[in-house]
Structure formats: C-alpha cells, structure tokens
Amino acid sequence: MADLTVCAFLTKVLCAHGGRMFLQDLRGHVELSEAKLRAVLRRAGPERFLLQEVELRDGPWDPEAEVAVGTGSGSGSGSGGGATACRVVAVSSARLCARYQRGECQACDQLHLCRRHMLGKCPHRDCWSTCALSHDIHTPINIQVLKNRGLFGLNEAQLRILLLQNDPCLFPEVCLLYNKGGDALYGYCNLKDQCNKFHVCKNFVRGECALKTCKRSHQLIHAATLKLLEDQELSASSVVNFQIISVYKHAKLHKMLEDKGRQGTVSGEVR
Ligand SMILES: [Zn+2]
Ligand SMILES: [Zn+2]
Ligand SMILES: [Zn+2]
Ligand SMILES: [Zn+2]
Numbered sequence: 001m002a003d004l005t006v007c008a009f010l011t012k013v014l015c016a017h018g019g020r021m022f023l024q025d026l027r028g029h030v031e032l033s034e035a036k037l038r039a040v041l042r043r044a045g046p047e048r049f050l051l052q053e054v055e056l057r058d059g060p061w062d063p064e065a066e067v068a069v070g071t072g073s074g075s076g077s078g079s080g081g082g083a084t085a086c087r088v089v090a091v092s093s094a095r096l097c098a099r100y101q102r103g104e105c106q107a108c109d110q111l112h113l114c115r116r117h118m119l120g121k122c123p124h125r126d127c128w129s130t131c132a133l134s135h136d137i138h139t140p141i142n143i144q145v146l147k148n149r150g151l152f153g154l155n156e157a158q159l160r161i162l163l164l165q166n167d168p169c170l171f172p173e174v175c176l177l178y179n180k181g182g183d184a185l186y187g188y189c190n191l192k193d194q195c196n197k198f199h200v201c202k203n204f205v206r207g208e209c210a211l212k213t214c215k216r217s218h219q220l221i222h223a224a225t226l227k228l229l230e231d232q233e234l235s236a237s238s239v240v241n242f243q244i245i246s247v248y249k250h251a252k253l254h255k256m257l258e259d260k261g262r263q264g265t266v267s268g269e270v271r
Helices: 002-016 023-027 034-044 063-068 125-130 140-148 156-164 223-231 236-263
Strands: 020-022 049-055 084-090
Touching: 002 020, 002 023, 002 034, 002 049, 002 084, 002 156, 020 023, 020 236, 023 034, 023 084, 034 049, 049 236, 063 236, 084 236, 156 236, 223 236
Parallel strands: none
Antiparallel strands: 020 084, 049 084
16 A cells, blocks of 8 residues: 555654654655645544644743643643644654563564664764674664565665664663652662763553552653753653653553453552
C-alpha cells in the first residue's frame, strides 16, 4: 500500500525535525492536503503517530510547559480558549535487542545495534571496528527489522531520534533505590538531591506502571531532571517526547485495565 511508503517518509521527516512537529509544518514536506495527511496519520494509528491538539504558547521553549500542554484530561484539546494546533509525535515499536548487548542473541525481530553507540557514548566511537557490537544500521538483520516496522529510508541520526523517544533502554538511568519505597520524596536513596540518576517511576518509563495513584513520580521533566540531562549532555527534547508518549501509553494501559476490571475479576493492584 502507498500508505506504508508515506508513513515511512513521514516518520523520516518527523525524526529529521527532532521527532515531533506541528501538523502544518509536517504538511510542508508532503504533497497532501491537510485532510488527507490527517487521514493517513489516523489510519496508521497511535502506534506510529501520536496526534494531540495542543494550545499554542508564546515565548521561548520551555520543556516543562511543552509536556504539560498535552496532558490535559481526556479530550486533549486546550482548555484555556487560546489558539490550538495539532502536534504529531513519532512513535515506534522498534527496540534495541537487550540480549544482543550481552552477546546472547544472533538474530531476532529487534535491532542489533550497540546501545552505547546509539547514545553517542561508545568508547569505540572513533574506531568502531573494535567494538564487538554493530554500529551499522544497514546490516541485513537491521534492514529487515526496519522494514518490518515500516521504517525504511531513515538514516542513523533519524533512527536515533526515534529510538530515544520510544525505547526505554535508551532512557537515562533511573534510580532503583528511589523506586524501592520508603520515603515519599526520595525512597531509599541516600543521595537525595545529589543523586545523578532519575528519581522517576521505573515501571512508568517501561510503560508498565499499573498503579492508578503511583507514589513514584511520573513527571520525567522538571527542574532536577533537566539539570541531570544538561550535566550528562542528553537531549531534553527527546525526554519531552518520551514523556508525551509515556503519558499516552499509561492512560491507554489504565483504560484497558479498567475495562478488564469491569468485565469480571478485578485484580486490585493497589499498593
Ligand atoms: Zn536479538
Ligand atoms: Zn559500540
Ligand atoms: Zn537516587
Ligand atoms: Zn508509577
């Protein structure tokens, strides 16, 4: 179908622009009317493109506001009565193979790429023939995986953008002591505000937090984490997109669990 090619191209354009664009900007790259473009994006569904009507703001870029603007309840449309625009976020099910990183997998339906290279932190970056893991997105296995996920034509930089906002294994390190319970603010992390790991819910980052009212933070972007991102030279924009996608997935998971609960046995997962 022609849609496949168009969707691959739209993903490429989105990732060439940081993984998120306004619909009207995206439209500038394709020969489609706005209605047709919307139809293509809708048909592909939120597994590929997340569409959100958000309120436009003036002033310099503010990651916290960027995240907050799309998390309004339910309808997704702005509530302040200001001008709105449709933002499109590139979503993908493509992931790096975790077992490959440990040398335990030869071929599967996930990408076989060096995780550290995708983070731009492989010590073999200058002489990558010495790295035991592939830095090449165009190996036969990787080409096949990309094709199966409808991602052809992306270059390495574009694939990196896509993975950074979708693959939990590329998310900055989450503090496990914070996640252990204990103190509401710091968990069991003794480093508290000095900790150089993210104090956020690890299950939320994995798209698996089943708690409706979780004691751990689901807010990936705030002053402390922005500072960490800056210190570690990581992209705040990718984490903003990761948050947008995670919030959507969390709401979807909850709706699914609620529907299940209504049908029969309630699992009662409230800690
Ligand atoms: Zn594998
Ligand atoms: Zn490497
Ligand atoms: Zn910590
Ligand atoms: Zn949680």
